[in-house]
Amino acid sequence: MLRITAYGDRLERDLDLVDWPEPVKLMQRNWVGRSEGAHVTFPVVDSEDTIEVFTTRPDTLFGATYMVLAPEHPLVDAISTPAQAEAVASYRQKAARQSDRDRMIDSKTKTGVFTGGFAINPVNGERIPVWIADYVLMGYGTGAIMAVPGQDTRDWEFAEVFDLPIVRTVQPPADFEGKAYTGQGPAINSGFLDGLHIEDAKTRMIDWLEEHGHRRRAITYKLRDWLFSRQRYWGEPFPILHGPDGTIRAVPEDQLPVELPPMDDFRPSASDDPDAPPTPPLGRAPEDWRFIEMDGVRYERELNTMPQWAGSCWYYLRFIDNTNGSDFVDPALEKYWMGDHGVDLYVGGVEHAVLHLLYARFWHKVLYDLGHVSTPEPFGRLFNQGYIQAFAYRDARGIAVAADDVVDQDGRPAAEVQDKPDRSFFYQGEPVTQEYGKMGKSLKNAVSPDEINERFGCDTLRLYEMYLGPLDASKPWNTRDIVGVNRFIRRVWRVFTGSDEEAADRIRISDAESPEALTRALHKTIAKVTDDLEGMRFNTAIAALIEFVSLLVPLDEVPRSVAEPFVLLLSPLAPHVAEELWSRMGHAESLAYEAWPEADESLLVEDTMPIAVQVNGKLRANIQVPSDASKDAILDQARADENVARHIEGKTMRREIYVPGRIVNFVAN
RNA sequence: GCGAGAGUGGCGGAAUUGGUAGACGCGCUAGAUUUAGGAUCUAGUGUCCGUAAGGACGUGGGGGUUCGAGUCCCCCCUUUCGCACCA
Numbered sequence: 001m002l003r004i005t006a007y008g009d010r011l012e013r014d015l016d017l018v019d020w021p022e023p024v025k026l027m028q029r030n031w032v033g034r035s036e037g038a039h040v041t042f043p044v045v046d047s048e049d050t051i052e053v054f055t056t057r058p059d060t061l062f063g064a065t066y067m068v069l070a071p072e073h074p075l076v077d078a079i080s081t082p083a084q085a086e087a088v089a090s091y092r093q094k095a096a097r098q099s100d101r102d103r104m105i106d107s108k109t110k111t112g113v114f115t116g117g118f119a120i121n122p123v124n125g126e127r128i129p130v131w132i133a134d135y136v137l138m139g140y141g142t143g144a145i146m147a148v149p150g151q152d153t154r155d156w157e158f159a160e161v162f163d164l165p166i167v168r169t170v171q172p173p174a175d176f177e178g179k180a181y182t183g184q185g186p187a188i189n190s191g192f193l194d195g196l197h198i199e200d201a202k203t204r205m206i207d208w209l210e211e212h213g214h215r216r217r218a219i220t221y222k223l224r225d226w227l228f229s230r231q232r233y234w235g236e237p238f239p240i241l242h243g244p245d246g247t248i249r250a251v252p253e254d255q256l257p258v259e260l261p262p263m264d265d266f267r268p269s270a271s272d273d274p275d276a277p278p279t280p281p282l283g284r285a286p287e288d289w290r291f292i293e294m295d296g297v298r299y300e301r302e303l304n305t306m307p308q309w310a311g312s313c314w315y316y317l318r319f320i321d322n323t324n325g326s327d328f329v330d331p332a333l334e335k336y337w338m339g340d341h342g343v344d345l346y347v348g349g350v351e352h353a354v355l356h357l358l359y360a361r362f363w364h365k366v367l368y369d370l371g372h373v374s375t376p377e378p379f380g381r382l383f384n385q386g387y388i389q390a391f392a393y394r395d396a397r398g399i400a401v402a403a404d405d406v407v408d409q410d411g412r413p414a415a416e417v418q419d420k421p422d423r424s425f426f427y428q429g430e431p432v433t434q435e436y437g438k439m440g441k442s443l444k445n446a447v448s449p450d451e452i453n454e455r456f457g458c459d460t461l462r463l464y465e466m467y468l469g470p471l472d473a474s475k476p477w478n479t480r481d482i483v484g485v486n487r488f489i490r491r492v493w494r495v496f497t498g499s500d501e502e503a504a505d506r507i508r509i510s511d512a513e514s515p516e517a518l519t520r521a522l523h524k525t526i527a528k529v530t531d532d533l534e535g536m537r538f539n540t541a542i543a544a545l546i547e548f549v550s551l552l553v554p555l556d557e558v559p560r561s562v563a564e565p566f567v568l569l570l571s572p573l574a575p576h577v578a579e580e581l582w583s584r585m586g587h588a589e590s591l592a593y594e595a596w597p598e599a600d601e602s603l604l605v606e607d608t609m610p611i612a613v614q615v616n617g618k619l620r621a622n623i624q625v626p627s628d629a630s631k632d633a634i635l636d637q638a639r640a641d642e643n644v645a646r647h648i649e650g651k652t653m654r655r656e657i658y659v660p661g662r663i664v665n666f667v668a669n
Numbered sequence: 670g671c672g673a674g675a676g677u678g679g680c681g682g683a684a685u686u687g688g689u690a691g692a693c694g695c696g697c698u699a700g701a702u703u704u705a706g707g708a709u710c711u712a713g714u715g716u717c718c719g720u721a722a723g724g725a726c727g728u729g730g731g732g733g734u735u736c737g738a739g740u741c742c743c744c745c746c747u748u749u750c751g752c753a754c755c756a
Contacts, residue, residue, distance in 0.1 A: 022673085023672090023673050023674075023750095023751080026672075026673070026751095027672090027673085027751065027752080030672080030751090030752070031752090033755060035755075035756085037756085053756080054755095054756065055756060056755095056756065057756080068756095110754090134754090135754050135756095136754085136756075137754075137755070137756090139755090140755045140756075141755075141756060142756095144756095145756050146756085147756085148756090152756070153754090154754050154756080155756085157754095220755080220756090221755095222755055350750075350751080353751080354751090354752095387749095387750095389749095437749095467681090467682095467693085467694070468681070468682085469681065469682055470682085473675085473682095474675090474749075474750090475681070475682085476680090476681070478680075478681070478695080480680095480695070480696080481680085481681065481694070481695045481696090482695095483694095483695075484681095484693090484694040484695055485694075487694090487709095488694085490708095491709090494709085500708080500709090531685095539681095539682075539683085539693085539694095540682095540683070540692085540693080542693080542694090543682095543683075543692065543693035543694075544692095544693085546693060546694075547692080547693070553710080554710095610689085611689090612688080612689040613689090614688085614689080614736085614737075616736075616737090617735095617736060617737045618737095619689055622689070643722095643723080654736080655736055656736095657688090657736055657737080659688055659737095662688050662689085663688045663689070663737085665688080665736055665737060666736090667736045667737090
């Protein structure tokens with residue numbers, strides 16, 4: 001068990017330190033589930049026992065008309081009266097058979113049983129009945145609640161079913177027609193709190209409770225401690241030894257790491273006794289691995305193993321220094337690579353939002369507290385890429401079938417016609433229904449990257465994935481569209497080598513000076529691609545390169561001053577082709593060591609610029625004006641345009657708007 | 670139910686963040702080249718009216734703000750994801 005709950009507070013607070021998408025931060029906050037409130041103690045009537053509850057609304061204590069314990073609560077037996085014992089026992093048994101999950105599923109109707117016992121509401125001395133019900137969870141708070149039906153929807157529903165008293169302690173607005181009222185308002189029916197608003201009433205009540213010894217403010221988390229142990233073979237063994245007397249000791253450092261023993265049989269073994277716990281797979285490990293003698297004592301190794309998380313929680317640290325045999329990471333390297341904010345950019349799917357990313361943060365904080373890492377947070381910036389989605393098909397039984405083998409009514413593969421209208425689909429002659437979802441094993445709609453690589457090469461695969469759309473959006477895969485980027489790659493190849501053949505060794509570049517228009521286009525492309533890569537807009541960066549290459553197509557030879565920067569721009573997107581061309585251009589070293597091209601600002605400014613002209617907000621002309629023209633000159637030229645003149649003729653000019661470098665709008669009527 | 674996001678051509682998507690909607694790609698149409706297929710090159714391709722010039726309409730639907738709205742505000746619809754009795 002790992003005490004992640006001890007870090008709940010910091011796991012929540014330190015989200016302020018990182019540059020992460022807000023939805024992910026929100027999910028983590030909800031997962032940690034910090035809530036502030038108070039513990040309140042209720043004495044049990046005719047007993048020494050007390051029931052402790054957690055509440056975020058101590059201000060509503062006067063409205064607590066009954067109490068509910070979770071069925072598993074340890075006081076249930078003590079509180080139940082003989083008359084109710086049987087009903088209580090049967091309810092508990094029923095609840096025990098249901099998993100937490102099942103309980104949540106049929107949470108529509110409230111169920112419960114009266115224990116026969118009573119407790120005293122400490123604030124007004126009233127006797128209130130104690131019930132048990134499965135809507136109260138043993139795992140959260142204290143496993144017991146004070147029920148305030150007036151201000152809590154669940155309590156209201158329960159009170160309605162079992163006809164329990166309801167007292168409002170917050171005045172709802174006059175037009176309020178609902179049941180439980182959870183909004184703001186002044187306290188009523190609440191003795192010394194009457195008239196106070198919620199926040200003041202809470203403070204006042206907590207003060208009162210503390211004064212009278214009924215406990216104090218408290219913070220509770222939804223987050224639960226982490227069972228970090230699995231009965232599986234594949235996982236890191238715990239370096240822990242069990243002595244014959246039940247003592248536990250760690251494996252000495254010089255014997256680390258503990259490696260899994262080679263085994264043929266991985267099955268866990270079950271005993272004949274149905275109540276005995278099963279022995280994990282390592283129970284079948286050879287005796288010389290299982291037992292180890294130290295200081296004259298024979299220890300047995302821990303037989304459970306660690307879950308997958310054991311690796312994913314710290315791999316980013318080990319990657320910094322993965323061959324280090326003495327430390328998990330060299331402190332100087334850790335400092336250098338982790339910098340001030342941790343990993344510079346972590347790209348991953350949202351499916352990791354609350355599990356991997358929360359647990360890894362926890363480990364990192366433990367390492368930080370022990371002085372092994374220098375940043376409080378592991379991942380400074382997080383970026384969620386979208387899912388790749390694809391069409392999927394189910395047969396009559398609702399079972400997913402291999403999308404690859406689905407055809408339409410004309411026998412054509414589904415992949416070619418899936419977005420066309422009036423298609424019906426078949427799998428092995430049986431009709432199937434089409435749906436759409438995340439590409440993966442469960443929908444059997446995955447496309448093997450190996451296959452795409454085989455057919456088009458990995459530069460094309462890489463480009464296609466980037467060209468699909470914005471990195472953060474989920475996008476549909478469409479194998480048919482891959483030819484587009486493949487054509488681009490081949491066109492680049494042909495432009496520089498003059499041939500479609502891979503073996504072509506000719507390189508068509510010249511030392512001639514580049515025409516000005518081409519140079520300008522190059523620098524615009526440099527500026528666009530640089531900016532787009534910086535913002536991770538790979539799709540538009542590729543579009544800019546495609547546009548630029550179309551200018552090179554008619555040339556017999558590409559000027560070296562254009563060819564080289566172009567290949568450098570291409571290199572992060574299609575590294576293999578770029579390296580090959582770079583080498584053929586006569587370079588012995590990889591282009592990885594070249595400086596990134598820089599756009600010459602002076603070449604980005606044109607002599608003339610296009611200006612759109614609107615009349616009353618409707619586009620009527622496009623005019624070309626000198627870039628340094630004055631507003632008046634531009635307005636004159638705009639008015640002179642034939643089509644514009646036609647639309648303003650005979651009207652009174654009300655306004656003339658000019659947005660520099662963009663648009664002219666004449667408002668006339 | 671609660672929370673977060675997304676709706677733009679036949680399809681994937683662009684749009685310097687309030688300033689020419691549809692860049693780029695797929696698909697489709699026509700032409701050139703080719704023995705043919707394929708590949709390549711050129712031109713076209715939101716809808717409607719028009720021979721054309723040009724015009725009307727157009728970013729899920731309805732209202733609004735503005736000289737100007739895919740972009741801002743209000744209401745609604747559809748859809749994807751996450752959480753789900755958390756006291």
